[in-house]
Every structure is written in structure tokens, then in C-alpha cells.
Amino acid sequence: MIKLSIVTPIYNEVENLPGLFREIKSSLSALGWDYEIIAVNDGSVDGSLNVLKELAAVDSHIKIISFSRNFGQTAALSAGFTHATGEVIIPLDADLQNDPRDIPLLLSKLAEGYDIVSGWRKNRHDKLISRKIPSRLANSLIGKITGVKLHDYGCTMKAYRKESLDSVRLYGEMHRFIPALAAWHGAKITEVVTNHRPRQFGQTKYGIRRTFKVVLDLLTVKFLTNYSTRPMHFFGKAGLYALSAAVISGLLALYLRLFHHVSLIITPLPLLTVFLMLVGLQFILMGLIAEMLTRVYYETQNKPTYFIKEKINF
Numbered sequence: 001m002i003k004l005s006i007v008t009p010i011y012n013e014v015e016n017l018p019g020l021f022r023e024i025k026s027s028l029s030a031l032g033w034d035y036e037i038i039a040v041n042d043g044s045v046d047g048s049l050n051v052l053k054e055l056a057a058v059d060s061h062i063k064i065i066s067f068s069r070n071f072g073q074t075a076a077l078s079a080g081f082t083h084a085t086g087e088v089i090i091p092l093d094a095d096l097q098n099d100p101r102d103i104p105l106l107l108s109k110l111a112e113g114y115d116i117v118s119g120w121r122k123n124r125h126d127k128l129i130s131r132k133i134p135s136r137l138a139n140s141l142i143g144k145i146t147g148v149k150l151h152d153y154g155c156t157m158k159a160y161r162k163e164s165l166d167s168v169r170l171y172g173e174m175h176r177f178i179p180a181l182a183a184w185h186g187a188k189i190t191e192v193v194t195n196h197r198p199r200q201f202g203q204t205k206y207g208i209r210r211t212f213k214v215v216l217d218l219l220t221v222k223f224l225t226n227y228s229t230r231p232m233h234f235f236g237k238a239g240l241y242a243l244s245a246a247v248i249s250g251l252l253a254l255y256l257r258l259f260h261h262v263s264l265i266i267t268p269l270p271l272l273t274v275f276l277m278l279v280g281l282q283f284i285l286m287g288l289i290a291e292m293l294t295r296v297y298y299e300t301q302n303k304p305t306y307f308i309k310e311k312i313n314f
């Protein structure tokens with residue numbers, strides 16, 4: 001029998017927990033799969049852990065991981081993924097905003113041959129100005145830059161084949177970028193519209209500030225997915241551009257001096273030349289250092305720089 005792992009990150013959601021587990025179980029009982037529910041308590045201070053323990057005492061499907069303090073939603077999800085034993089993993093928010101009744105929908109889409117099915121909160125019930133509009137902009141930006149176009153990167157509820165998560169390591173607040181990172185490893189991704197409900201109990205842990213962090217994270221993801229095995233192409237290109245600009249500006253300064261008798265000290269060109277030369281050399285040296293780091297990174301861990309899907313007759 002195929003096994004499903006539900007992973008739910010919990011930070012101060014005490015009023016939501018009984019309903020959450022009731023809804024998950026009723027959705028799963030109709031399915032007939034073997035399953036586990038991994039509840040990751042991310043340092044809650046409202047008694048969530050006690051409620052979890054009571055629920056787990058009478059139900060061995062419920063497993064608890066409890067952090068020593070609040071490490072953030074990404075860390076909670078990451079811990080859940082590492083401990084999951086199912087072939088399919090579905091994370092969902094513990095605040096009942098995601099609807100466990102969508103689980104069969106995600107699974108049936110996954111069965112069509114995808115590695116990741118992303119939930120899309122098309123009718124999202126959050127604040128318009130501080131959450132929905134920034135999120136729309138962020139999603140289109142992420143889509144453009146990573147080339148993996150999804151309407152709702154931020155939706156926690158997604159279905160993953162276990163293998164598609166194996167190679168993805170999560171740092172900082174990167175959980176929203178899993179589809180982009182997994183796509184780089186060759187995962188096939190699609191999305192389905194899922195239900196979204198207003199939060200009834202407790203409060204959201206995020207505001208508009210998160211959007212700015214997303215833009216910075218996007219830069220990291222873009223660099224990692226495009227250049228992590230060839231950083232010199234990134235830094236070296238910038239360096240060569242700067243050096244070329246230095247040559248142009250230097251020649252221009254000389255030309256003005258020799259043919260128009262413009263003194264070298266009355267235009268900013270000589271200064272610009274020196275500045276661009278330094279910048280260009282710095283970029284190239286940075287590229288060399290990054291190339292060495294890349295080798296250290298891959299070789300110390302015996303990490304291949306490619307991903308094999310299958311091998312035949314070995």
C-alpha cells in the first residue's frame with residue numbers, strides 16, 4: 001500500500017488543532033491509504049504541545065516533532081520532510097486555512113505523472129493590501145526569474161513525491177521556493193486550485209515585510225540554480241564588462257587628451273577607468289574564489305553535479 005505523510009508546522013495554533021486533525025483524518029479515511037501525520041511544534045508557547053500529546057496518545061498515526069524554540073516555518077517543514085516515511089508528502093498549514101478535503105485532488109493530479117502538485121489559493125482569504133497584492137507580484141516575479149510559472153508559490157499545501165524533496169535542502173525561509181529548486185533537479189510540476197479559508201483562531205505570523213525577503217531569496221535561488229556549478233560565468237562576465245568599460249573610458253580620455261587637448265584632470269574619465277578596472281578585477285577574483293568554493297562544496301560531500309533519474313543494466 002502506498003503511504004502518505006502529512007506534515008503540518010505549528011506555531012501557537014492551540015485552538016485550531018482539534019479541528020485540524022479531525023478534518024485531516026476524515027479526508028484520509030475515505031482514501032484508503034496508509035498514512036502518518038507529522039506535527040512539527042515550532043516552539044509554541046500557548047499549550048499547543050500538550051494538545052498534540054493528548055491527540056498522539058490515542059492515535060499512533062499522529063507523530064510529533066517538537067523544537068526547542070521557534071525556528072520558523074521553513075525549519076519546521078524541513079524537519080517534517082526529513083522524518084517523513086511516506087512515498088508522497090503533503091504539507092499543510094495548521095491554522096485550517098488550507099482545506100484537508102483537497103488532499104484527494106492533489107493526489108489524483110500527482111498520479112497523472114507529476115512530481116509536485118502545487119496548491120493555488122485562487123480565492124484567497126487574507127488581507128488584500130498587505131498579503132494578496134504583494135504575493136501576486138512576488139509570484140509573477142518568481143515565475144519570470146526562475147522560469148517555473150506557478151500562481152501561488154506561497155501556498156503551503158502541495159503534494160510532493162518523496163524523491164523530489166530528497167535533493168532539496170532548505171535554508172532561511174526558502175520553503176516557498178521548493179518547486180523552483182526541484183524543477184532544477186528535473187521535477188515535473190503542475191498546479192491545481194485549492195480551497196482557502198479565513199483564519200478563525202489565532203493570528204497570522206507574517207505581514208508585508210516577508211515580501212521583501214522573498215526578493216532577496218529569489219536572488220539566491222537564481223544564482224544557485226543557474227550558476228552554482230559555474231560561478232565564474234556569473235562573476236567573470238560582470239568582471240569582463242567592467243574591464244571593457246574601463247578600456248573604453250581610458251581610450252576616450254586619451255583621445256580627448258591627444259586630439260582635443262582636453263587635460264586628463266578635467267574629465268572624470270581617468271578616475272572612472274581606474275575604478276572600473278578595480279571592480280572588474282575584483283569580480284574576476286571573486287569568481288575564482290567561488291569556483292574553489294564550488295569544488296569544496298561538491299567534492300567534500302561527494303555530491304554529483306547532475307541528477308540521474310534511472311540507470312539500466314549496470
Ligand code: UDP
Nearest residue numbers: 009010011042072073076093094095204205
Ligand atoms: N508557522 C510556524 N512557525 C512560524 C510561523 C508560522 O510553524 O514561525 C506555521 C503556522 O503555525 C501555520 C503556518 O506556519 O501553521 C502558516 O502560518 P500563518 O498562518 O501565520 O501564515 P499565513 O497563512 O498568514 O501566510
Ligand code: MG
Nearest residue numbers: 093095097199
Ligand atoms: Mg495561515
